[in-house]
Amino acid sequence: MKIETLRWFNDRLEMIDQRILPAAFEYLSYYSAASVAEGIRSMVVRGAPAIGVAAAYGVALEALRLSEEPSTLRSFDKLRTGGAQGERTEFDKGMEEGFTVLAASRPTAVNLFWALQRMRKVWVSVATQTPQQVAQRLLAEAHEILAEDIRINKAMGANGAALLKDGARVLTHCNAGALATAGWGTALGVFRSAVEAGKKISVIADETRPFLQGARLTAWEMVQENIPVTLITDNMAGHLMAHGEVDAVVVGTDRVAANGDVANKIGTYMVAVLAKRHNIPFYVACPLSTIDLNIATGADIPIEERSVDEVKGFRDNHWAAQGVKIRNPAFDVTPAELVTGLITEKGVILQPDVQGIRKLMAG
Known part of the structure; x- marks a missing residue:
């Protein structure tokens, strides 16, 4: 099954509503930067690469929306025919607001900011053109960015597949599959590539509390493609490792610091510590766009705190005691010393550190 997490359809962006999977499958439509930002914030779309692609379309949608407003066009025509030097058009003001609302949607996933920076660079390069021309260039x-993400994921998948032996039982945490990207996936892309290469791979999926991305999304993806998958609760991983039932761990990431520290879904750090204890390789699959050389260490990565309602229960079913204090950090940081290797589209960095990362990024 080809999973199109995001798609351009009838002059709008459509995204799979991942909040309702696997019970229902539905695309939601988006027409502006603000609506895309809300889709990111509310977890309609999640996963760092997918968030980046969504943000890019959010910018393009805002340009298309503004280019169709009469006041925007009047403002542009007025400036072009003799407006005051340095005056900004309504189109420019609206675009800045669009960038701002998208940047505020989720703080941890660096691909969001990477995509916005790339879109801004394009916007600046065509700023003297008409709003309609700018909008079409941004949409292109x-x-x-979407097509490039799929190409990168497949290259990354091939690099990671070479690390897994035939018959490997691989544990993963959260969802780093097609649903977390434009398609194919990062960690799950490694599994897909290994199967495509003829290897018999079986997957162990952590449930991933509190939003259950492993139970709802990773398990669903693997079932769709007939890749053997076993679902466990988050606190079962150590038991399976101790009994020799896990051969490797492969996860995705939302941001990698310059020194190789990795921010991923909350609970990843515990899995990495357990893997180290049991001498099991712990790999992180990530496109180079997820590596943030401006962040020195994991201690500097902003960690998103989400609504306490997500911990009280799931959807309308609440099981927590009334009045209890709740914390809900969405991510944790795994130190580079616990990472066996970073799997990227350019190759694998074993025992990642500042020098190895910079060398690969520059290559």
């Missing part, structure tokens, strides 16, 4: 860039 969003299309390219």
Whole structure:
């Protein structure tokens, strides 16, 4: 099954509503930067690469929306025919607001900011053109970012597949599959590539509390493709490792610091510590766009705190005691010393550190 997490359809962005999977499958439509930002914030779309692609389309949608407003066009025509030097058009003001609302949607996933920076660079390069021309150029860039993400994921998948032996039982945490990207996936892309290469791979999926991305999304993806998958609760991983039932761990990430520290879904750090204790390789699959050289260590990565309602229960079913204090950090940081290797589209960095990361990024 080809999973199109995001798609451009009838002049709008459509995204799979991942909040309702696997009970229902539905696309939601988006027409503006603000609506895409809300889709990111509310977890309609999640996963760092997918968030980046969604943000790129959010910028393009805002440009398309503004280019169709009469006041925007009047403002542009007035400036072009003799407005005051340095005056900004309504189109420019609206675009800045669009960038701002998208940047505020989720703080941890660096691909969001990478995509916005790339879209801004394109916007600046065509700023003297008409709003309609700018909008079409931005839309073309969003299309390219989506296609590029799939190409990168497949290259990353091939690099990671070479690390897994035939018959490997691989544990993963959260969902780093097609649903977390434009398609194919990062960690799950490694599994897909290994199967495509003829290896018999079986997957162990952590449930991933509190939003259950492993139970709802990873398990669903693997079932769709007939890749053997076993679902466990988050606190079962150590038991399986101790009994020799896990051969490797492969996860995704939302941001990698310059020194190789990795921010991923809450609970990843515990899995990495357990893997180290049991001498099991712990790999992180990530496109180079997820590596943030501006962040020195994991201690500097902003960690999103989400609503306490997600911990009280799931959807309308609440089981927590009334009045209890709740914390809900959405991510944790795994130190580089616990990472066996970073799997990227350019190759694998074993025992990642500042020098190895910079060398690969520059290559």
